[in-house]
Amino acid sequence: MFDGYTSSELMSIFAMQGFAGLSLFSVFVLMAMGLAIIFGQMGVINMAHGEFMILGAYTTYLTSGFFQSYLPGLFGGYFLIAMVLAFIVCAALGALVEWLMIRHLYHRPLDTLLATWGLSLIMQQAYRSIFGAREVGVELPEWMIGAISVTDLVELPINGLFVMIIALSIAVGVYLLMYRSGYGKKVRAVVQNRPMAEAVGINSAGIDRATFALGCGIAGIAGAAFTMIGSTGPSSGQAYIVDTFLVVVFGGAQSLIGTIISAFGISQAQSTMEFFLSGSMAKVLTLLVVVGILMLRPEGLMALKVRR
Amino acid sequence: MKSSSPLKWFGSREGLYYLALAFLLVIILPLALDPFRLNMVGKYLTYAFVAIGLVMCWGKAGILSLGQGVFFGLGGYCMAMFLKLEASTPEATAIQSTPGIPDFMDWNQLTELPWFWEPFHSFSFTLIAVIGVPMLLAFVIGFAMFTRRVGGVYFAIITQAIAAILTILIIGQQGYTGGVNGITDLKTLMGWDIRTDEARTTLYFICVGMLFLCLFVARLVQNRKLGRILVAMNAQEMRVRFSGYDVAAFKIFVFCLAAAFAGIGGAMFTLIVGFMSPSFIGIVASIEMVIFCALGGRLSILGAVYGALLVNAAKSGFSESFPELWPFAMGALFIGVVLAFPNGLAGLYQSYVIPLEDRLLKRKKPEAEPAAKPAAAQPDAEKADDYDPMINSYSPEKS
Numbered sequence: 001m002f003d004g005y006t007s008s009e010l011m012s013i014f015a016m017q018g019f020a021g022l023s024l025f026s027v028f029v030l031m032a033m034g035l036a037i038i039f040g041q042m043g044v045i046n047m048a049h050g051e052f053m054i055l056g057a058y059t060t061y062l063t064s065g066f067f068q069s070y071l072p073g074l075f076g077g078y079f080l081i082a083m084v085l086a087f088i089v090c091a092a093l094g095a096l097v098e099w100l101m102i103r104h105l106y107h108r109p110l111d112t113l114l115a116t117w118g119l120s121l122i123m124q125q126a127y128r129s130i131f132g133a134r135e136v137g138v139e140l141p142e143w144m145i146g147a148i149s150v151t152d153l154v155e156l157p158i159n160g161l162f163v164m165i166i167a168l169s170i171a172v173g174v175y176l177l178m179y180r181s182g183y184g185k186k187v188r189a190v191v192q193n194r195p196m197a198e199a200v201g202i203n204s205a206g207i208d209r210a211t212f213a214l215g216c217g218i219a220g221i222a223g224a225a226f227t228m229i230g231s232t233g234p235s236s237g238q239a240y241i242v243d244t245f246l247v248v249v250f251g252g253a254q255s256l257i258g259t260i261i262s263a264f265g266i267s268q269a270q271s272t273m274e275f276f277l278s279g280s281m282a283k284v285l286t287l288l289v290v291v292g293i294l295m296l297r298p299e300g301l302m303a304l305k306v307r308r
Numbered sequence: 309m310k311s312s313s314p315l316k317w318f319g320s321r322e323g324l325y326y327l328a329l330a331f332l333l334v335i336i337l338p339l340a341l342d343p344f345r346l347n348m349v350g351k352y353l354t355y356a357f358v359a360i361g362l363v364m365c366w367g368k369a370g371i372l373s374l375g376q377g378v379f380f381g382l383g384g385y386c387m388a389m390f391l392k393l394e395a396s397t398p399e400a401t402a403i404q405s406t407p408g409i410p411d412f413m414d415w416n417q418l419t420e421l422p423w424f425w426e427p428f429h430s431f432s433f434t435l436i437a438v439i440g441v442p443m444l445l446a447f448v449i450g451f452a453m454f455t456r457r458v459g460g461v462y463f464a465i466i467t468q469a470i471a472a473i474l475t476i477l478i479i480g481q482q483g484y485t486g487g488v489n490g491i492t493d494l495k496t497l498m499g500w501d502i503r504t505d506e507a508r509t510t511l512y513f514i515c516v517g518m519l520f521l522c523l524f525v526a527r528l529v530q531n532r533k534l535g536r537i538l539v540a541m542n543a544q545e546m547r548v549r550f551s552g553y554d555v556a557a558f559k560i561f562v563f564c565l566a567a568a569f570a571g572i573g574g575a576m577f578t579l580i581v582g583f584m585s586p587s588f589i590g591i592v593a594s595i596e597m598v599i600f601c602a603l604g605g606r607l608s609i610l611g612a613v614y615g616a617l618l619v620n621a622a623k624s625g626f627s628e629s630f631p632e633l634w635p636f637a638m639g640a641l642f643i644g645v646v647l648a649f650p651n652g653l654a655g656l657y658q659s660y661v662i663p664l665e666d667r668l669l670k671r672k673k674p675e676a677e678p679a680a681k682p683a684a685a686q687p688d689a690e691k692a693d694d695y696d697p698m699i700n701s702y703s704p705e706k707s
Binding site: 043045101104105108109110111112113114115117118119120121122124125128129238242245246249278279280281283284287288290291294295296298 | 366452457460461476477479591592598643645646
């Protein structure tokens with residue numbers, strides 16, 4: 001597949017596709033972070049994760065509309081408020097869902113999967129009824145339009161760069177929260193040994209609810225960031241959900257670093273191959289390799305070593 | 309129960325349930341519905357094959373596969389490839405630049421038949437492939453996963469990814485597979501036109517026959533030691549392993565069995581509906597198949613048939629009159645079946661209708677009691693055999 005390219009051409013192709021892959025990488029990281037927290041901590045598969053993301057995107061859409069009509073002067077800064085709102089809305093809905101549904105199903109992970117799938121169908125149709133089946137997009141503030149040129153060939157769009165920065169800062173934030181805070185310590189204690197954690201006085205049910213809400217909130221931020229680089233439709237979330245699950249499982253369910261590494265690997269492999277093969281074949285090959293590796297190494301790249 | 313004669317079995321309570329289903333499918337529905345509607349019921353029944361497989365695989369053995377659509381699709385595509393080749397004779401495709409190959413290949417500038425299409429000229433090969441290809445894939449997946457003790461949600465996600473891979477592959481490789489439209493314009497099966505009303509009615513009855521064959525096989529498995537090991541594996545996998553059973557082998561077996569059922573269902577689907585396309589095998593379609601099984605009752609093979617019929621009938625009913633309400637109903641069904649009645653219709657039947665039946669039977673029987681003792685003992689023995697697992701083996705406390 002490399003026939004007919006000189007080595008310098010290959011280098012610039014890889015560089016170009018590498019930058020394209022970074023954009024996919026940020027989407028993966030944003031989505032996978034929330035998912036990894038929920039899946040890693042509680043063993044819960046949230047199939048509605050994509051729909052939470054879209055909820056964040058629609059929140060951003062509404063906020064931008066609000067700013068356009070009532071506060072046009074502050075339009076440049078609406079995105080930060082939209083991000084906070086998206087987090088709050090999604091986290092609140094997440095806590096509600098946990099209270100109504102998930103907490104009854106902790107011992108039945110497969111059933112959680114089906115129940116959250118049902119939730120995702122309902123949410124999708126709700127979006128379709130409220131916002132219509134057509135995809136909506138937000139208007140970008142002026143400072144986000146344009147590109148920075150690094151060399152003659154390579155240009156970085158500012159909005160893509162911005163999303164990447166959000167993705168990385170969320171990743172760092174989640175890392176700090178999980179490994180450098182009291183809450184994180186409790187979460188990790190519950191993951192490693194629930195009965196013992198309860199025995200030393202950690203409210204594991206409360207931790208579960210907070211974690212689920214946090215995961216959904218991060219999905220909301222992901223959705224807000226997603227509006228910067230793409231338009232939002234009722235079923236946009238579903239398009240990413242399988243990829244994101246593979247990212248999380250491939251990285252090792254309880255490892256944040258693993259999640260980031262696998263998001264990077266999968267997105268880079270996919271976008272590099274996309275140049276040489278058709279888009280669908282690139283995706284098939286990437287998924288096949290991931291599934292193949294998972295069959296050989298089911299615990300994922302970075303497995304948490306816990307004595308069971 | 310096995311020792312009793314087949315005739316006696318038909319008089320037993322379980323036998324009567326099967327007779328009732330047969331009565332409904334063979335007599336009532338064909339009489340009540342016009343050929344078009346009967347064809348639709350036939351289509352729903354093809355999903356019942358998948359649902360029966362899921363009962364064995366998920367309900368009994370606890371392996372949730374979200375990729376049953378893959379096996380359904382493989383069976384369906386095998387049959388569709390045979391029918392397509394039969395429809396693409398050089399005479400019928402004379403206007404193409406390469407006569408004798410399927411029309412979509414010609415549109416995609418293919419000039420000869422790909423090698424993997426060649427064997428599908430033979431009907432006997434196709435029949436073997438309909439069952440064999442899904443089973444082979446299931447064996448490969450099962451062998452790779454179960455011997456490494458991958459289970460639970462990991463297995464579910466990976467099977468879902470496989471469903472995604474196959475769908476993308478089929479849509480992407482338009483020249484070889486017909487792409488997003490699927491394989492259409494199927495006309496005859498060994499010279500027999502499958503598009504007429506009579507042919508469709510005949511196919512419906514063939515489908516019912518195959519369904520009962522699959523029910524019989526599934527019943528055979530569940531009533532033997534094999535079936536009990538499957539249920540035991542679901543509840544206490546470690547204990548079964550320590551008792552000396554090869555858990556992986558049993559899991560591979562039941563996964564392959566489910567795949568074979570799904571493959572047969574897919575082939576019948578192609579025959580009854582007249583085409584096959586990737587939309588029936590993707591992630592969404594595959595996960596919908598789980599709800600057929602869950603609604604009917606994940607532990608009841610008969611329930612699975614009713615579940616497939618009811619969900620699909622509701623789906624067409626909703627789609628005809630209120631298409632926007634269907635996803636809400638479907639979503640509520642997923643949540644309700646998991647939260648409120650995890651054993652589905654069969655569980656409800658077990659807890660509400662069976663006591664009623666018992667009362668009716670007792671009221672009728674007192675004077676005949678001594679004479680009919682062996683017969684009266686029958687339902688009890690049967691309960692211990694088949695129906696107990698419905699309630700008891702379902703253990704929410706599984707860790």
